[in-house]
Amino acid sequence: MSASSEQLRPLVQGWLPTQRWFAGKGRAGTVDVVPLAVLVAASPEVTIWTARVTYDDGSIEVYQLPLVERDARDEGLDHVLVGAYEDGDGLRWIYDALHDKDVTAAWLVNIRDEVRTDRLRFTNHADAADIPVDEPSLVLTAEQSNTSLMYADKAILKVFRRLQPGVNPDIEIHAALSARGARHVARLLGSVAAEVDGEHFELAMLQEFMTTATDGWELAKKSVLDLMAEGDLHAEEAGGDFAGEAERLGAAVAEVHADLAVAFATATATPEEVRDRADTMHARLEYALSVVPELQDVAPGLHALFNAFAELRDPLPVQRIHGDLHLGQVLRTVHRWVIIDFEGEPMAELSARRRPDSTLRDIAGMLRSFEYAGHHRLIETGYVPQLAYRANEWAERNRDAFCTGYAESAQHDPREQSVALRAFEADKAVYEAVYESRHRPAWLPIPLASLSRLAETEVVR
Template sequence: MKISSAEVGRVLSDWLGQQRWYAGKSRAGSVHARQLATLTEDPHPVQIWIADITYENGDVEHYQVPLVLRDEPAQQLDHVFVGAMLDEDGESTVHLYDALHDKDVTGAWLDALVAEAEIDGLRFVRRVAPDEMPVGEPSLALSAEQSNTSIVFGDAAIMKTFRRIEAGLNPDIEIHGALADLGGEHVANLLGHVTATIDGEPWSLAMLQDFMVTATDGWKLATTSVRDLMAEGDLHADEVGGDFASEAHRLGQSTAQVHADLAAAFGTTNLSPDDVRARVAAMLTRLDAALIEVAELAPVASDLRRLYEAVADLGTVVPAQRVHGDLHLGQVLRTARRWILLDFEGEPAKSIIERRALDSPLRDVAGMLRSFDYAARYQLSEGEGTAQTEARSREWTTRNRDAYCAGYAEESSADPREGAVLLRALEADKAVYEAVYEARNRPSWLPVPLASLHRLAAE
C-alpha cells in the first residue's frame, strides 16, 4: 500500500501539535515527511516515517512517526487517528493511526528483534537469548506524560520508542548497555534496540528492556509522603508514618553507585576554569532565551546572572564524567530490594552530543533536589496554600534533600553540599528549564519553578 509523502506531511502538520512529545508547539514551522521503512505488511502495513520540521529561524528537528495503514476505520484506535487520504492510485481511502497503540501490529517490533532483522536500513539488535524475548505477550501503550512513547509487553518488557531523533547513538541505549555489561544493580537489563542508517549515520529509534512490574515510581512514593504530612495537624515530617527520608537516603546511595559505574564505564576528566566559564556562558544563554518566553523570570534574572558568574569566578577544576542528565523522581523506581534509575536519555531539548558530554555529577544531584521541591509543592499549586501548608512543604523538602545528600556522601565520600555554589547554580539552571517547559505545556505548574528560583536567587 503506497501513500504520498506530501499527503502524509499534510496530515502530520495538523496532528503533531496535539502530541505530548512534540517540542515545537510554540514555534511555527513547515513539515516534510519521508518514509524510512516498511516494518511489516501483515496484518496491516506498518511504515516508519520521519517528520522533518523546519522552523522559521532555520532550526530543524526530526520526529519518528510509526504509522499503521488500514483500509477501514478502526474505532478502537480513534484516540490515535492521524488522518485519512487516498492511496497513490487514487482508488482507495487509507486510514492512518499511530502504530505504537495498535495491538494488532506492535508484535512486529519483537519479531524483528528476535530475528535480528535488517529491514530497509533498520537494524534490530538483540542482546539476550531469543527465549528471553516477550514474543506473543499483549502490548499496552503507556499514557503517562513523557517525551517518547513506551509500550509494555505483558509484564516482562517495556519498549521505548524515541520520538525526537537525531544522528548518533542515544545515550539511553549506550549507558544501559554499558552498565548492564558491568553488572550494575541499579539499572534495568537492556534486551535489545533498534537503529536506522540515515544519510550514512546511525540513528537510534527504540530500545527494549526489562519491565519492573512490581516496582513503584519515586514520584508516587514521594507525593504520597507529602500528602500524609499535609493531612496531619500537628506531627512533623519525621513523625509521620509515610516519612520518605529513609528512602531519600537510599536513593542518594544508589545515585552515587550509578555515578561510580558510569565513571568506570566511560572514564572521568576535570573541567578547567576555562571549561567552567564556557559552561556558565551556556547557562547564561539559556537564561536569556528563557526570558523571551517566560516574562515572569525577569524579577530574578539579575540575581541568577550573579549566581552563575560566581561559579565562573571559582577558578577551580570541577570533576566531570558521564551523568544521567535528567534525573528526577519520575526517573527512578523502587523495587522490593533496590532503587532502579531509568531513562538515561538526558534532557530532550539538548542535542545528543551535548547529552553525551562529560559533566559534573552535581548536575544529577541538582535535578533530584529540584524534584523533591516539585513533590512538596505541586499540591499547593493546585489550590490555595496556607501558612501551615507552606511551612510543611518547606520542612518536607529540607528533610529529604538533606537525607538524599547524606546518602550520596555516605556512598561516595563526597558530600554534594560542599560544592554549594555550583550545586545552587545547577539547580537554578534546571529550574529555568522547568519554567520554560511549564509555560509551554502546564502553565498552572509554572509557580513551582518560579518559587524555587526566587529562593535560589535570594540565598
C-alpha cells in the same frame, strides 16, 4: 504501503500538532514525509516513515512515524487515526502503528531474530527467551517525548519519536551498565537502528519491565499528603515519612554515577570550561528576565552566585551523567531504586547529551524535584501558613536525606561543593521559572521561592 508521500503529507501535517511528543506546536512550517523501511510486509502492512519538519526560521526536526494502512476503518483505533485517503478501490485508513496490537509484536520478533535489512538493524542484547514475542502490547500514556509499549510485565519498548543522527545516550548507557551488571538500572534487552544515506539513527530500545515498581514522584507526593493530613506532627513523626527512601535513593544515584565513571571516561573541567558554563548560566538568566519579570529582585544575587561558580578554585570533575534526573525518572521496586531514561534533555542535540558533565547537575535536579514534591500541595490549596511550613520542612528533610545517602555511598559529600551545587540548582530553577510562566503559571511560585533562597545565601568560595 499503498500510500504515497504526496497522499500522506496533508494527513501528517494536520495530525502531528495533535501529538504530545511533537515539539513544534504553535510553530509555522512545512512537512515532508518519506518512507524509511517496511516493518511488516504482510497485510496489514506497517511502514516506518519519517516526517521532516522545516520551520519558517530555517530549523529542522525529523520525527519517526510507524504507520499501518488498512482497507477498512477500525473503530478501535479511531483515537490514533492519522487520516484516510482515496485510491481507486475506495478509502484507505492510516493509523499510528504503535497502538495497533495486531502488528506490534513485529518489533520484538525482529529483535529476537536480529533481523538485518538494507536500512534496519535489530540487535538482541539478551537471550532469545528473554524477548516476550508472544505477549500483547499496551501503550503507556505517561510518556511525553517518545512512545513506550509495555509487553505484559516482561518488557518495555521505547520508540524514539524525534530522530537525530548519532548514538542515543539512553541505549549507549544502558548497554554499558547492563554489561557491568549494574543494580540500579533496567537491563537492556534489544535495540533498533537505521542507516540512511550513510548516517546512523537509533529508533527504539527494549528493556526489562520492573515489576512491583512505583514512580518516585508518586511516592513522594503521597508522603507529602500523609504529612499534611497529620495535624501538628513534624515530617519525621508522620507515618508517611519519606526520608529513609530519599537516603536510599541518594545512595542509588551515587552507585550509578560510580558505574558510569568506570564505564566511560572521566575528566576535570578546565577553568575556561567552567567559565563558559557560568556564562551560559548568566545568559539563561538574562533571557528568563525578559519572560519572568518577577526575577528582577533576585537577579543580582543569582549573577553573584554564577560569578562565584566561574571563579571556583577547586577542580570540577566531569563524567557521563543522567542529564535529566528527577523523581519522575526513578522507580522503587520491592528490592531497590531503579533509575530510568538516560536520554538526557530530549530537545538537546545528541552530542550535547553525551558530553561529560558534573554529577552535581544530576544532584541539583533531584534537589529541585524534592522542592516540587514538597510544595505541590500548595498549588491546590493556596498559600496556607501551616501547610507552607510543612512543605518547607518536608522538602528540606528529604533534600538533606538524599545528600546524606549520596555522601555515604560516594565517600564525598556534594554539600561540601556548596557554590557549584547551588549554581547548578539555581540554573535549573531559572529554567523552571520560564517553563512555569509559559505553561503552568500556578506553579511559578515554587521556582521563584527557591531562587529567592538561593540568591540570598552568602557566597563562600
